[in-house]
Amino acid sequence: MANATPLLSQSDLSQPLSLSSSIESETPSVEKVLPSLDEFIEQSIGGFAWAQLLHAILVSLAWLFDGQQTFISIFTDAETTWHCNHLSTEDCNSGSNICLLPKTAWEWDKPAYTFFISEWSLECVSSIIKGLPATSFFMGCLLGGFLLAPVADSSFGRKNMLFLSCLTMSVAALLTVFSTNIWMYSALRFISGIGRASIGASTLVLSTETVGKAWRGQVGTFGFLCCTLGFLSLPAMAYMNRSSSWRLLYVWTSIPAIFYCLLVRFLVCESPRWLFMQGRKEEALATLEKLAPMENNTSLKFLDLYLSGAFLKQEKMKMNLHLSIKMLLEKRWASRRLLAVMVIAFGIGIMYYGMPLGVGNLAYNLYLSVMLNVLAEMPSSLITMFYIGKWSRRSSVLDLTIISGVSSIMCVVVGHGMKELQVGLELISFFCACTVFSVLMIYTLELFPTCVRSLAVAMVRQALMSSGTVSTILIAAGKTNAFLSYGVFGLLILCCGLFVVCLPETNGSSLCDTMEEQEHKEANAC
Structure with a gap:
């Protein structure tokens, strides 16, 4: 499993070179046989x-x-059930309007x-x-x-942004108590949401930039699997907490998140x-050695010589807070792609967040509905992990959005009269939304170079978050009209999924570091 391939093998050179002779050589002659920066990184952590x-x-x-923080409101903000007590009048029944009854006529x-609604x-x-x-x-x-979107691409970095x-997010969640x-x-949830905004993008970019392209798709799905596990833990904790305060x-x-x-x-x-x-050569070399120890010490000497040469000056680009935004906007192909x-x-976010948050609108047990949704997301993450390397990005996105949208609309067509079929269609729709969500995030980080990758992923997450906000409004409206929730969910993901035809295929491609390198690679591919 470990990478024993030296960073610069003898086969890369026209003839064997000793360390002393390589150091004595002039920089231009060394550059002729040295691979690009991307190839160096790929050889060390490939x-x-x-x-x-x-x-x-x-x-x-x-x-x-x-x-956990994204879906916790399913349980903490649930509608509270009530019953008529022994003091109730003959007009009190399960179909009564609680707001028209005296307080003495009913109990929680x-x-x-x-x-919190009842409290x-x-x-x-x-x-x-x-x-x-x-x-x-x-x-x-x-x-x-x-x-925070451009911050991780600036001198602040991916790790600091994640921390x-x-x-x-965690401290604000604790203060919610x-x-x-x-x-x-609501104010504390707002602050928690601000913190949570960059977690997904920082995690995805940081984890995939520490492995080679052969493992990028699988590593990228680790996060989606962990998100599923977090979602899976909620029904169990909520069930154990069902008679205790929502604050617990x-x-x-x-608390575990703070640790x-x-x-x-x-x-x-x-x-x-x-x-x-960022030009932090020594730290980069130390990180490469820590993540994938290289046995050939001579290779590190060559890398050090390479990074000290004039060629690096053409590739090194210290990013600031606003440069990544400017680069995305100036390049027409990049802005259209984004x-x-x-x-x-x-469209995917409407379905991904709307489905689990709206299960209360279905005529089904809340805990069981949420558990079934989680069990649908788990195989989605596992299937994506094992097959992402073989899937066409464009075809996968298009096919999965169509299936998800049609299934969601069918939930409205069958209605509450066929509860089991309705829940089955909801699960199919959510399964496809989860799968295409994972594929799209991997697709996004392959579409953009290192200098703007974190910003691009963060902006895509922004689109997902905006749809999450819209979905909560549609869910509230869907309590009286089912089409305004599941019907609209289906139509939106169907229409939005069609935009994938505007994007290039990226499966199996290497990651680029600069905008010019990305353009050069795609021009050669054509």
Whole structure:
């Protein structure tokens, strides 16, 4: 599993070179036989050492806590059930309007502190107010993404962005425990969403930039699998917590996340590609040796000579906060490509977030519905992990969005009269949405070079977050009209998925570091 291939093998040279003779050679002659920076990195981490595996898993664990905070509102913000008590009049029944009954005529099925709606007596407020905490979280994700999207490509870096984002999300989630009203609760969810905004992009980019192209797709899916595990943990924790305060669920999810942030701070390595682009040569070399120890010390000497030469000056590009944005906007092909991917992401996000958040609209048990959705996402992540290397990116996105959209619309057609079939169609739709979500994120990081990759992935995540905000509104409207939720979900993902025809195929391609390198590679491919 470890990569024993030397960074610069003898076969790369026209004749064997000793270390002393290579150092005495002039720089131009060395550059003629030295591969590009991408090839150097690919040769050093192109295999898959155990250190790379453990590092990728550690980085991807951030998605576990991301998944918990994203879907926790399914249980903490659930509608509370009630029943008529012995003091009720003959007009009280299960179909009565609770807001028209006297307080003495009914009781909650569970203690009032179980859900925030019953604890703060919000049973008669509008659905918009009840959904405010969930909407605030996605609005925070939206704002945080716009504010933090270019930061990871700047001198701040991928690792620091991951640490700061995860810590902000976790601390705000823990402080939620002390909320005294829905406004304070919504404000803290908003802050948590701001922190959460960059976790997915930072994790995906950092984990995939520490492996070669042969393992990029599989490593990229680690995060999606961890997100599924985080989602999977929620029904179990919520069920055990079903008679306790909703605040405990935030305690159980936030404290482990804070401890994880410490592991990121001291154990996670920065991306060697990003370090090279920042001109931090020594740190980049140290990271390469740590992730995939190279046995040929002479190869490192050649690499050091190469990085010290004039050729590096053409490739090194220190990024600042605004340069990556400028580069994306100036290059017409890049801006068109980014727009197309963001439109696709919006449609997928409507389905990916809307389906699990809207299961309460189905005439089915809440805990069982959520568990079935999680069980549908688990095989999606595993299938993507094993087959992403073989799949055509464009065809996969197009086929999966069509199946997901049609299944969602069929949920409305069959109605509540066929509950089992409706839930089955919902699961098929959600399974396809989960799979195409994973494929699209891998596709995105292959479409853009290192200098703007984190920004591009973050902007795609922004499109997903914006659709999450829209989906919460559609879910509230869908309580009275099913088409406004599942019907609209299906139409949007169908229409948005068609934009994939505007994108090039990237399966099996190597990652580029600069915009010019990306253009040169694609020009040669044509």
